[in-house]
Amino acid sequence: MPLSVYKISSSxxxxxxxxRCIFFLTxxxxxxxxxxxxxxxxxxxxxxxPFNDHKVYLDQVKNYIxxxxxxxxxxxxxxxxxxxxxxxxxxxxxxxxxxxxxxxDANILHVHNxxxxxxxxxxxxxxxxxxxxxxxxxxxxxxxxxxxxxxxLPNQAHPDSPIGRETEARVIRExxxxxxxxxxxxxxxxxxxxFDTLLLENMGQISFRGAYVLFNDFARLERALMYYAFQKLTxxxxxxxxxxxxxxxxxxxxxxxxxxxxxTQVYQLDYGEEFGRYCLAGTSEMALAGxxxxxxxxKDELPLKLAACSRCYRAEVAGGKSExxxxxxHEFTKVEMFCVTSDEPxxxxxxxxxxxxxxxxxxxxxGLHFRILDMPTxxxxxxxxxxxxxxxxxxxxxxxxxxxxxxNCSDFQSRRLHIKYIDDNxxxxxxxxxxxxxxxxxRVMTALIxxxxxxxxxxxxxxxxxxxxMGNREYITRSTRTPKTHWIKTFN
Numbered sequence: 117m118p119l120s121v122y123k124i125s126s127s128x129x130x131x132x133x134x135x136r137c138i139f140f141l142t143x144x145x146x147x148x149x150x151x152x153x154x155x156x157x158x159x160x161x162x163x164x165x166p167f168n169d170h171k172v173y174l175d176q177v178k179n180y181i182x183x184x185x186x187x188x189x190x191x192x193x194x195x196x197x198x199x200x201x202x203x204x205x206x207x208x209x210x211x212x213x214x215x216x217x218x219x220x221d222a223n224i225l226h227v228h229n230x231x232x233x234x235x236x237x238x239x240x241x242x243x244x245x246x247x248x249x250x251x252x253x254x255x256x257x258x259x260x261x262x263x264x265x266x267x268x269l270p271n272q273a274h275p276d277s278p279i280g281r282e283t284e285a286r287v288i289r290e291x292x293x294x295x296x297x298x299x300x301x302x303x304x305x306x307x308x309x310x311f312d313t314l315l316l317e318n319m320g321q322i323s324f325r326g327a328y329v330l331f332n333d334f335a336r337l338e339r340a341l342m343y344y345a346f347q348k349l350t351x352x353x354x355x356x357x358x359x360x361x362x363x364x365x366x367x368x369x370x371x372x373x374x375x376x377x378x379x380t381q382v383y384q385l386d387y388g389e390e391f392g393r394y395c396l397a398g399t400s401e402m403a404l405a406g407x408x409x410x411x412x413x414x415k416d417e418l419p420l421k422l423a424a425c426s427r428c429y430r431a432e433v434a435g436g437k438s439e440x441x442x443x444x445x446h447e448f449t450k451v452e453m454f455c456v457t458s459d460e461p462x463x464x465x466x467x468x469x470x471x472x473x474x475x476x477x478x479x480x481x482x483g484l485h486f487r488i489l490d491m492p493t494x495x496x497x498x499x500x501x502x503x504x505x506x507x508x509x510x511x512x513x514x515x516x517x518x519x520x521x522x523x524n525c526s527d528f529q530s531r532r533l534h535i536k537y538i539d540d541n542x543x544x545x546x547x548x549x550x551x552x553x554x555x556x557x558x559r560v561m562t563a564l565i566x567x568x569x570x571x572x573x574x575x576x577x578x579x580x581x582x583x584x585x586m587g588n589r590e591y592i593t594r595s596t597r598t599p600k601t602h603w604i605k606t607f608n
Contacts, residue, residue, distance in 0.1 A: 173234075173235040173238050173239070174199070174200070174203060176238055177199070177203070177231065177234055177235070177238075177259070177262075178199050180234075180255065180256070180259045181194055181199070181259060181262075181263055182194055182196075184259065184260065184263055186263065186366065187364065187365070187366035187393070188393060189364065189393050190364045190366050190367070190393075191410070192364075192366045192367070192370070192409060192410075192533070193410070193534060194263065195263075195267065195370065195531055195532040196531050196534065196546075197266055197267075197269075197531055197532075198531070199266075202224075202227065202266055202269065203227070203228070203231050205228065208224055208225070208228060211224040211269065212224050212225070214270060214272055214273060215269070215270065217273065217279050217280075217493040217494070218270045218273060218493045218494060218496055219493075219494045220268070220269070220270040220498065221268060221377075221379060222265070222268040222269045222270065223265065223268075224269065226265055227262060227265045227266050227269070230258055230261055230262040230265065231262060233258055234255055234258045234259060234262065237251055237254055237255050237258065238251075238255065241255075267369070267532075268498075270496070270497075270498045270499075271372075271496070271498065271499055271500060271501050271525065271526060271528040272501060272526075273493050273496060273501065273502070274501050274502035274524075276490070276502075277490065277491070277492060277493055277496065277502055277503075278490060278491075278492035278493070279492060279493050280492045280493065280494060281492060281494045281495075282491075282492065282494065282495050284492040285489040285490065285491050285492055285495070285505070286489065286490040286492075287487050287488070287489055288487075288488040288489065288490055288504070289487070289488055290485070290486070290487045290488075291476060291479070291480055291484075291485065291486055291487070291488070292480065292483065292484055292485035292486060293485055294485045294509050295485065295509065295511050295567060298511075298571070300571035301511050301512055301566070301569065301571075302512065302566070302569055302571070303440060303512035303513070303566060304440060304441075304442060304512070304561065304562045304565045304566055305440060305441050305442075306512075307565060307566075307569060307576065308330075308334060308565075310594070311333070311334075311592070311593070311594045312331060312332070312594070313330065313331045313332050313333050313334035313335075313592070314328060314329070314330060314331070314334055315328065315329040315331065316328055316441050324446055326441070326444075326445050326446055327445070327446070327447065328441065328442060328445065328558075333586070333592040333593075334561070334592075336585070336586055336587075337561060337564075337565075337578075337582070337586065337592070338449060338557050338561065339585065340582040340585035340586050341555050341557055341560060341561070341582065342425050342449065342451060342555065342557070343585050344478075344555075344581050344582055344585070345423075345425075345451040345478060345554040345555040346423065346425070346451065348474070348477065348478055348554070349423045349451070349453065349474070349554060352421070352474055353421055354421045354422060354423040354453065355420075355421065355422050355423070356423055356424070357400075357404060357407070357422050357423065357424045358424065358425075359397075359400050359403035359404060359407070359424045359426055360397075360403055361396060361397050361403075361426055361427050361429070362385070362394050362395070362396060362397070363394065363395055363396075363397045363402050363403055363406060364393055364394055364395075364406070365382075365384065365393055365394065365395050366393075367402055367403075367405065367406035367409070367533070368382060368395055368397070368398075368402050369532075370405070370406075370409075370529065370532035370533050371401060371402050371405050371406075371499060371529055371532075371533075372497055372498035372499030372500075372525070372528060372529065373398060373402070373497075373498075374498075375395050380431070381398060381430045381431050381432045382395045382396070382398060382429075382430075382431065383395060383396040383429050383430075383431055384396075396429035397426065397428065397429065398428055398429060398430045399426075399428050399450065399452055399551075400424035400425070400426040400428075400450070400452040400454075401452055401454055401551040403424065403426070404422050404424055404452070404454040405454065405529055405533055405535075405549060406533070408420075408456065408533065408535050409533040409534060409535065410533070410534045410535075411534075411535055411536070412536040412537065412538060412544060413456070413536070413537040413538070413547065414537065414538055415458060415537055415538060415539060415540065417537075418456060418457055418458050418537055418547070419455055419456060419457045419463075419467055420455065420456040421453070421454075421455050422453070422454045422455070423451060423452065423453050423454070423554065424451070424452055424454070425449065425450070425451045425452075426449070426450065426452070427447060427448070427449055428447070428448055428449070428450045429446065429447050430446060430447075431446065432444060432446075439513065439515075439517065440510065440512065440513055440562055442558040442559070442561065442562050443510075443517055443558070443559060443562060445558055448556065448557060448558045449557040449558075450553060450555065450556045450557065451553075451554040451555040452551060452552070452553060452554060453471060453474070453522075453550075453551060453552040453553075453554050454549070454550070454551050455467050455471065455549070455550040455551070455552075456530075456535060456537075456547045456548070456549055456550075457547065457548045457550070458537055458539070458545070458547065458548070459526070459527060459545055459546060459547065459548050460539075463548070464501075464524050464526060464548035464550060465502075465524065467524070467548075467550050468502060468504070468522055468523075468524040468550055471522040471550060471552035472488060472504050472506075472522050472552070474552070474554070475506055475520050475522060475552060475553070475554065476488070476506075478554060478555065479506065479508065479519070479520070479560075481579065481580075481581050482560070482564055482579045482581065482582075483564075483567065483568065483579050484508045484509070484519075484560075484563050484564065484567060485508065485509040485567070486506050486507060486508040486509065486516075486519065486563075487506070487507050487516060488504055488505075488506055489504060489505045489506070489507060490502075490504060491503040491504065491505050491521075496523075497523075498528070499523070499525045499528045499529060500523040500524065500525055500528075501523075501524045501525060501526040501528070502523070502524045503521060503522065503523045503524075504521065504522045504523075505518050505520070505521045506518070506519055506520040506521070506522075507519065508559070508560070508563035509563065509567070510562060510563055510566060511566040511567055511569075512566045517559060517562070517563070518559070519553075519556055519559045519560050519563060520552070520553040520554075520555075520556060521552065521553055522550070522551070522552035522553070523550060523551055523552070524548065524550050525548070525549045525550060525551070526548050526549075527546040527547070527548055527549075528549075529549045530546040530547045530548065530549055531546050535547045535549065564579070565592075570591070573591070574593070574594070575591040575592060575593045576591060576592040576593075577590065577591055578590055578591060578592060
């Protein structure tokens, strides 16, 4: 029976019972797969046993991996994954369980089978049962395949993360008061169109469907939110960085975002050999992480706290009218936090709490009602060890919509980008990386404008932290300077 038919939910009761059930299912599934796979060609006559000789050949396998050059046009060495853990047969079921609960596109059985094949090839070359040149070529091909498959393995999930899909998210706390539905409530689409501050009509004629243009006070509000976030983050000790939006795919993939395949949300440039290596960044997290590749920090330099504002490009499918026009777009402005800590117990966990507290401060001062969630395993992606989302109340559509997230990626990204620090014993260790959204402009604007709509005066209240940048004004009103824009004709 395919593994995907089983529905596992943390709501079934005891978490340990759930994990035992998952362990049983994954073990049975992979046992069936093992029986069906005939790809491992072990030369029994030579006396080679992949289980007994696992440690003998592990260092040789790791040396082959370290010599790989996975990406062209960039100085990025092969990832230093925890090969001792990944390739150890005793951890196969643990890794398989983690793949299953995260619904990752990975297969640890295939990785282990490739490892056995490589060990067998090395043994045959050593026993002079295979031509060295031919054997070396075969080993290199298998090593590359093993490396590619291992790079698909997700980070381990935090033991307290809820198991399952998005509906299993656990509410940690709620902040602010939720506004009730009013007959006079208007959506940001209606307000922006009426005030001549938002253009949505026929944007497919000049850009792509779902694009938008902000005018006057909405454009000023975008800048005000950026400035407000930067001021706050500066006070919290963040260093401001301006980063590029075009990033090498090797950096993006090392951050845990696939650039190819059905699951990718990345726009890849496709013009000749050189430009085909680059993509449009989905978040400045990618560029900030890339800036730190092959860096080793002193322990007293940590935590490192960086912040950047960039355009973000995502090929995700729009959610439709139920979410609103500015909720899920292909291009938007975002202020992002990126942090680096030591790997000492509890340090990155504390930094994740700090990031969420900063986000809480940011959105509380804007008068938003929101809730903080501990996200379940299927929402963690490849890189996150633990993830908290913040969902704000969207009054017009009467739903909670994500406006921010914070993730502890532990050493997932640092092993792929070689971000290290020197500990108290002068030993190099892999750092932990974290990221958090400080301000996703379109979604925060949606929640803010709908929450502060004042029907009596046909105006939108501007929260006090933004008023100075908005010309010391308290309200956004109808524009009298921008001509109303209509699409007249499309020429074929």
